[in-house]
Amino acid sequence: xxxxxxxxxxxxxxxxxxxxxxxxxxxxxxxxxxxxxxxxxxxxxxxxxxxxxxxxxxxxxxxxxxxxxxxxxxxxxxxxxxxxxxxxxxxxxxxxxxxxxxxxxxxxxxxxxxxxxxxxxxxxxxxxxxxxxxxxxxxxxxxxxxxxxxxxxxxxxxxxxxxxxxxxxxxxxxxxxxxxxxxxxxxxxxxxxxxxxxxxxxxxxxxxxxxxxxxxxxxxxxxxxxxxxxxxxxxxxxxxxxxx
Amino acid sequence: xxxxxxxxxxxxxxxxxxxxxxxxxxxxxxxxxxxxxxxxxxxxxxxxxxxxxxxxxxxxxxxxxxxxxxxxxxxxxxxxxxxxxxxxxxxxxxxxxxxxxxxxxxxxxxxxxxxxxxxxxxxxxxxxxxxxxxxxxxxxxxxxxxxxxxxxxxxxxxxxxxxxxxxxxxxxxxxxxxxxxxxxxxxxxxxxxxxxxxxxxxxxxxxxxxxxxxxxxxxxxxxxxxxxxxxxxxxxxxxxx
Ligand SMILES: Nc1ncnc2c1ncn2[C@@H]1O[C@H](COP(=O)(O)OP(=O)(O)O)[C@@H](O)[C@H]1O
Ligand SMILES: [Mg+2]
Numbered sequence: 001x002x003x004x005x006x007x008x009x010x011x012x013x014x015x016x017x018x019x020x021x022x023x024x025x026x027x028x029x030x031x032x033x034x035x036x037x038x039x040x041x042x043x044x045x046x047x048x049x050x051x052x053x054x055x056x057x058x059x060x061x062x063x064x065x066x067x068x069x070x071x072x073x074x075x076x077x078x079x080x081x082x083x084x085x086x087x088x089x090x091x092x093x094x095x096x097x098x099x100x101x102x103x104x105x106x107x108x109x110x111x112x113x114x115x116x117x118x119x120x121x122x123x124x125x126x127x128x129x130x131x132x133x134x135x136x137x138x139x140x141x142x143x144x145x146x147x148x149x150x151x152x153x154x155x156x157x158x159x160x161x162x163x164x165x166x167x168x169x170x171x172x173x174x175x176x177x178x179x180x181x182x183x184x185x186x187x188x189x190x191x192x193x194x195x196x197x198x199x200x201x202x203x204x205x206x207x208x209x210x211x212x213x214x215x216x217x218x219x220x221x222x223x224x225x226x227x228x229x230x231x232x233x234x235x236x237x238x239x240x241x242x243x244x
Numbered sequence: 245x246x247x248x249x250x251x252x253x254x255x256x257x258x259x260x261x262x263x264x265x266x267x268x269x270x271x272x273x274x275x276x277x278x279x280x281x282x283x284x285x286x287x288x289x290x291x292x293x294x295x296x297x298x299x300x301x302x303x304x305x306x307x308x309x310x311x312x313x314x315x316x317x318x319x320x321x322x323x324x325x326x327x328x329x330x331x332x333x334x335x336x337x338x339x340x341x342x343x344x345x346x347x348x349x350x351x352x353x354x355x356x357x358x359x360x361x362x363x364x365x366x367x368x369x370x371x372x373x374x375x376x377x378x379x380x381x382x383x384x385x386x387x388x389x390x391x392x393x394x395x396x397x398x399x400x401x402x403x404x405x406x407x408x409x410x411x412x413x414x415x416x417x418x419x420x421x422x423x424x425x426x427x428x429x430x431x432x433x434x435x436x437x438x439x440x441x442x443x444x445x446x447x448x449x450x451x452x453x454x455x456x457x458x459x460x461x462x463x464x465x466x467x468x469x470x471x472x473x474x475x476x477x478x479x480x481x482x483x484x485x
Contacts, residue, residue, distance in 0.1 A: 049387070051383060051386075069383070069387040069389075070389070071387065073387075074387055075383065075384070075387050077380045077383075077384070080378065080380065081380045081381075081384055083381065083384075083399070083402070083403075085405075085482075086402075094388060094398075095388035095389070097390075124480075124481050125481075144388065
């Protein structure tokens with residue numbers, strides 16, 4: 001067991017945002033946290049990321065309580081998280097200040113390659129498309145070789161075709177690098193396409209309504225009846241959530 | 245091009261009106277050449293530039309750290325902002341009498357006024373820059389394990405540099421405006437002094453106009469240099485070309 005949420009609760013002033021979240025994530029697992037907008041998904045991810053302290057409960061990773069952000073676990077935002085004043089290679093090398101120069105150069109080259117940004121090493125983010133910026137941010141995160149990636153609706157700002165390509169890319173990278181991934185989304189299809197397990201949260205205050213195992217091998221066939229059954233099951237679950 | 249038209253218009257107007265007081269372009273050039281012969285031209289320009297440089301650089305050295313601190317600690321901004329907002333609308337020229345009391349007849353008086361004029365735009369631009377840094381940049385910096393110091397030098401500073409640059413340019417414009425007025429008191433050299441002295445000592449309007457043109461020209465050159473900084477690699481990302 002890699003990441004463990006132990007009775008996490010969060011309130012902002014009088015507003016309860018998260019209520020008694022219990023969840024365990026295994027090493028190498030891809031878990032999607034799915035819920036309607038405003039249910040506290042980002043708050044939950046910020047809590048595991050060490051950026052926000054929960055008002056109740058705690059998160060442990062490899063048995064150690066989380067007390068702050070840590071380079072072993074990198075948070076990926078929507079594409080706007082890359083530094084616009086750095087080039088592609090400088091962005092990827094941003095977290096590599098502890099490495100020797102040749103090690104740094106080798107890693108930059110490797111991750112430029114992995115996310116398919118060859119030829120754009122000296123480009124600035126403003127010269128890249130939305131999807132390329134997102135790949136750049138993933139590369140910057142991977143370059144420091146973290147065990148865990150946190151992704152908060154990372155493809156939310158992309159058009160639907162790019163979004164599909166990015167999901168495929170992310171799965172390929174996940175399979176190559178074997179990271180533990182916590183992926184927040186409000187998109188049901190996205191969660192069933194990507195995750196080993198989908199954690200369905202209720203509307204605010206967010207509670208774990210259901211954890212759905214997605215026992216489908218990759219690449220997933222989107223017309224497979226089992227895929228459709230799982231998707232519809234979660235639709236039903238969320239539909240109920242909207243009636244509260 | 246428009247400059248040439250205006251110049252021709254000026255020369256023509258002087259001839260047509262037959263004025264004895266207002267100088268023609270040639271008078272101005274002759275006046276400036278005479279000044280150059282008396283070795284005053286370069287000395288005056290040098291003195292003016294020196295004063296602006298001192299006051300302005302002091303404003304940069306103080307304004308940027310103060311702005312950084314005020315942007316970073318909102319409690320500090322809450323405490324200091326009312327004072328700054330109250331001092332800011334006071335024209336630096338209103339400080340002249342005080343400057344003379346404090347610094348007497350010396351270079352320090354105009355330098356102080358130039359400092360006052362340029363420090364506030366720099367503080368405000370820096371502070372707003374820090375406040376407008378997207379929180380995710382800072383969050384990402386902390387996530388990668390940067391120390392506070394590295395966070396400031398590698399994330400905060402590059403993120404706000406373009407805004408600081410805009411503030412520096414505005415501040416320079418104000419500093420240059422104040423210079424001339426500041427040199428009309430307390431000192432006996434510089435382009436501002438040239439104008440007031442030429443008028444008082446013998447109504448040399450050729451030198452008055454010459455001084456004005458020099459001030460405009462130098463200001464333009466310096467502003468162009470500052471604008472050139474906007475194309476530097478470190479800030480180019482924020483300015484669309
Ligand atoms: N720092 C904060 N202060 C006060 N309220 C907040 C803060 N962060 C989030 N909230 C509130 O908590 C709720 C959940 O927000 P968020 O975690 O961003 O939801 P989601 O990511 O699921 O859309 C929202 O109602 C939001 O307004
Ligand atoms: Mg969110």
